[in-house]
Amino acid sequence: MAGLREMTMDLKLMGRVDAALLHGTALPSPIFRTVLGVWLQTKPTAEKRQQCLSCHAPAVTVFPQHTDRIIEQVLTGKVTVEGISCASCHMVEKLAEDTKQVPAFQINADKTMFGPFKDAEDNMVHNSFASPLYKGANYCTACHFEKTRDIRSPTIDSEILEGSVCQSCHMEQTTGSSTSKRGALTREIGRHYFRGIVIxxxxxxxxxxxxxxxxxxxxxxxxxxxxxxxxxxxxxxxxxxxxxxxxxxxxxxxxxxxxxxxxxxxxxxxxxxxxxxxxxxxxxxxxxxxxxxxxxxxxxxxxxxxxxxxxxxxxxxxxxxxxxxxxxxxxxxxxxxxxxxxxxxxxxxxxxxxxxxxxxxxxxxxx
Missing domain, CATH: 2.60.40 (Immunoglobulin-like)
Structure with a gap:
């Protein structure tokens, strides 16, 4: 990804990557609101409330002071904040050293966007940095922590899937365009449907x-x-x-x-x-x-x-x-x-x- 305006057909159809995907729909979801409301009756600590929202609204890992405001919006059904946006995923710089920490991602809240692209190019909006983390299964299991036996392993421990990672099926390769200071560029990009393949x-x-x-x-x-x-x-x-x-x-x-x-x-x-x-x-x-x-x-x-x-x-x-x-x-x-x-x-x-x-x-x- 060389720029936030990177486009594939799935992004063009939906307008926003989080507009029609499960990644972006937890906060306004009725069942999420209801379960959150019941859980709050247990009087969780501020630390627990932040941890609860960390996967659904990763921004609270950087700005914990807004946790209760987001919770209040969820409970009233009037959500005005983003849950999972482009930046939520592409500002992940590394994983926590503590192997028991969940979620494991660590966000770098500056103007640098990270991604799996081969030739990172800055554009007029942000800096770009190529990160091998984005090609590993451990990037996905930072949140989806129950999917593999070793959530910090970049590979999947399976003879059947040897050489494959989560992105192989859920972000299959296609052709897209991205922006740089040199203008629009065409290159390979993973689809952002994030669709499961089981019905x-x-x-x-x-x-x-x-x-x-x-x-x-x-x-x-x-x-x-x-x-x-x-x-x-x-x-x-x-x-x-x-x-x-x-x-x-x-x-x-x-x-x-x-x-x-x-x-x-x-x-x-x-x-x-x-x-x-x-x-x-x-x-x-x-x-x-x-x-x-x-x-x-x-x-x-x-x-x-x-x-x-x-x-x-x-x-x-x-x-x-x-x-x-x-x-x-x-x-x-x-x-x-x-x-x-x-x-x-x-x-x-x-x-x-x-x-x-x-x-x-x-x-x-x-x-």
């Missing part, structure tokens, strides 16, 4: 994608009388994608184990929840979630049956929700801040919908 229909048709992107379950179980003990291995493909997507801080996963007799009568059940509550959303380690590309999590379980019998079946189901279900006190406190019954009804409906568990996969095993 439900594609997932249903392509078994290879299911095998690599969907979590799988392996179950070991032993029964002694009415006691059942075992272990569930939640195996995630080597491709650094989590399915479903969603905010890694908010996502919830549920492993439900049930035992039924040969007639389908329930004899016992137990469930484990993986995810943060609103009170500890930003507690470390961030991004250490149950379904994470290239990892296998081992989960022990035990339950006591109500009766013995033959022909028993053990069912294990993995479900997820995009947000945690708010505790009654937090929900009540947030609803009191809303101006009308219609707003309260809408917020309640949104939270219920996004917190509803949905099935990912299951496994059945005879006991």
């Amino acid at each position: 439900p229909g594609l997932m249903l048709k392509n078994r290879n994608l299911q095998a690599e992107w969907m979590p799988r379950l392996e179950v070991k179980a032993d029964r002694s009388g009415t006691k059942v003990e075992g272990e569930i291995a939640v195996m995630n493909g080597a491709v650094p994608h989590n399915f479903p997507d969603g905010d890694p801080v908010l996502k919830q996963f549920y492993l439900t184990v049930t035992v039924k007799d040969k007639n389908g009568h329930l004899l016992g059940t137990t469930q484990k929840t993986f995810g943060n509550s609103y009170a500890n959303l930003l507690e470390q380690p961030l991004g250490d979630i149950l379904v994470k590309g290239g990892t296998t999590k081992h989960v022990p379980f035990e339950l006591t049956l109500t009766a013995e019998g033959e022909g028993m079946l053990l069912d294990v189901m993995l479900t997820y929700s995009l947000i945690p279900r708010p505790e009654p006190g937090l929900l009540e406190g947030y609803l009191k801040t809303l101006p009308s019954d219609a707003d309260r009804e809408k917020a309640t409906r949104l939270l219920a919908n996004y917190a509803e568990p949905r099935i990912l996969t299951f496994r059945t095993k005879p006991l």
Whole structure:
């Protein structure tokens, strides 16, 4: 990128890179506003409030004094500030030395724009500087910190994707134009759609994608009388994608184990929840979630049956929700801040919908 007026067809169609993309729509989003409002009922510190906005409005990492003003705009639904703009990404100079810091990017707030271009040229608006960081996966995982096992690695730890990085699929190369002091120039540029390449229909048709992107379950179980003990291995493909997507801080996963007799009568059940509550959303380690590309999590379980019998079946189901279900006190406190019954009804409906568990996969095993 030699200038802010750099154009490809996607930028020409949208006018602004953040006008029609998920990168730029969090702040005015109804569910973002609602979840933020509930979380604020936990009385987070100023540091936590800034960290919460850091990925959605990176400017607060440089100007933390504006954090509460932006939050107030989000809560009122009258957002006048930018979330993710061109400068938000192209002012990232380096990553933090602390490997646990999330988000990891560090912005240099002067007139220099950074990018992956080969021959950096200053223009009449800003200086330009070529940075190899922009060609690494670690540039993306500075915010999308749950996508890979090593978020500071510039490469992806996957035999299938060896030699590829996030930008290979999500910013495929095209031809664009840029400005310099010498006028308009034509050169290669990555597309700025940032589109994902997975849709439900594609997932249903392509078994290879299911095998690599969907979590799988392996179950070991032993029964002694009415006691059942075992272990569930939640195996995630080597491709650094989590399915479903969603905010890694908010996502919830549920492993439900049930035992039924040969007639389908329930004899016992137990469930484990993986995810943060609103009170500890930003507690470390961030991004250490149950379904994470290239990892296998081992989960022990035990339950006591109500009766013995033959022909028993053990069912294990993995479900997820995009947000945690708010505790009654937090929900009540947030609803009191809303101006009308219609707003309260809408917020309640949104939270219920996004917190509803949905099935990912299951496994059945005879006991």
